[in-house]
Amino acid sequence: MSSSKIAFRPWFNASDQEQTRILVATDFSEPAKNALRYAVQLAEDMNADINLIHVGHVGQQYHDRISEPFAELLSAGKLQEAFPFFESYVSQLLDEFESDIELDLTLSSGPSATGIIQESDDTDTALIIIGAQGVNMFSKQGIGSVALEVLDQAHCPVLAVPIDAKYEPINHMMYATEFSQEDFSIIDQLLEFASQFNAKLSCTHVRDEKAHWEEAELSLFEKKYQDEHSDRMIDFFISTHENVVHGLYEFVTEYKVDLIALLHHHRYANGHSVTKQMSMYTDIPMLVFGTDSMRAESALDAPSAS
Template sequence: MKTILIPTDFSAAAANAARYGLFLAQHLQADIQLIHAFKVPAEARAAAQTAWPLNDYEQVKRDCVLELDNLRHQLELETIASVSPRNYISRITGTAELGEVTVMTRNLVDHYRSPLVVMGMSGAGNLQRLLIGSSSRELIDKATFPVLLVPDLPVTKQLKKIAFATDLSKGDIQIIHSLASLARPFNAEILIAHITDDKYDTVARQHQVNEFMSGVTDQANYGQIYYRHIKSMDVDHGLDWLSEHGQIDLLAMVHRPHPFFEKIFKGSHTQRLARHIRIPLLVFPPDAHGVCF
């Protein structure tokens, strides 16, 4: 059985991500594992203790487990309220451990062979933060699995159109094949969005597009895939336009080392991302071949 991992810091943003993860899990016939990584309190570190007292550890863990149980109960109530004869009833479990959220998540992905990690774009103040630029960025930088970032705004629980931003790299064809396994249970369209400026040579682009789409047709085996070229001064503004005017429910892209992605996940550009990404953002690692949702 497939298991979707949902890291949480018990913030409202993380709870919103969990609810969206539950929506996906019910359609993908997957179970949910809520995970929380807690740290040694700052005062214990300041005291330079060689070992954290066992009773303190047990108390903190009990508190975290109680929070996980509360969140699990809330999700189970939503499951009961939304269940229909066609819905899969996802089994929801939780685990809390001392450590870093990135390490814990990667270990559990390996353990469960999870196809997807769902987490919030922002977190809760002084708690373990799930924020672009910190835990989310670190997880994405090191992930060998897809990570879905959910904004803390209310997100419509529907998946009718998915946009995949691509530079037409051949490796993206396998990613689209994986993306089709997510779209299929929803009968969702996949819009392949290629964003370039007006200086892009039209003839050369058309040849590249034809070759790329031929590969997609051969490998993806999904009929609802369409191509659109978006002219924009840069990828940033093109994605801004696409997310606001493209009538899409989810934006997917591949995390490759290049200036655009570095702008998004580092420094002051974080706030600009939050402004124009008001829909879930699905980030694939470049080597995510064979992922099946």
């Protein structure tokens, strides 16, 4: 699915009259269960709706993740007959989570990433949540090729929840900024999201060598946002570290960050993706914005540097 086929929609707006919709993708694995647990608690705090989706294909094997009758029906592509088993499966999980939230449930067949993205587009989803193994979560081994496709192609942010992550009310979010044009749009939306929790947003830039242009960009961002947010909900930081990802990790650890936000295709001088590298050092949930989905929005909305 090409990202040019649909205009990017802002993922969160606290003043929006419509209920925020969260799409949780499941393959019935342990990481997916933990992602649903996290999503349920997040949705309860946000008063958001959840749609739980499984997209499978004929012949798919489930390896004892679900009951044998359920697995056989899914593997045979008999989705209508499988749906009551899906309802029972979810009911048992919600009992385990001690939650009475009501979920919308969707069973679909076809290419998994395509089905997840299509469902998110059709339902005006604000956020997709997926489970991850944890350390090195953005490798194919850690998060899976399907999730990597979703990260690349989704028209809304994707929250990757490591298997060991426990939900806590969000008090401190960090955005790894490059002072790029895309950052204005992302920061605006993160501030909307942070306001739901009275959380602080730290926009942090770590460099491996000093560059004077970065100081000028920092001043531009500080002027725009700190004039608008005198309550100090947002701060900007620049630090120098021989390893950029290690520098970010030290910030996350020292300042007790609850949620990390990144632009998926930010790359540093060594050509490596900061998203993939950062995932090797932390089990904190990571909120990932896709570059392609942000480009049109940021070009229209970013203020001029003049």
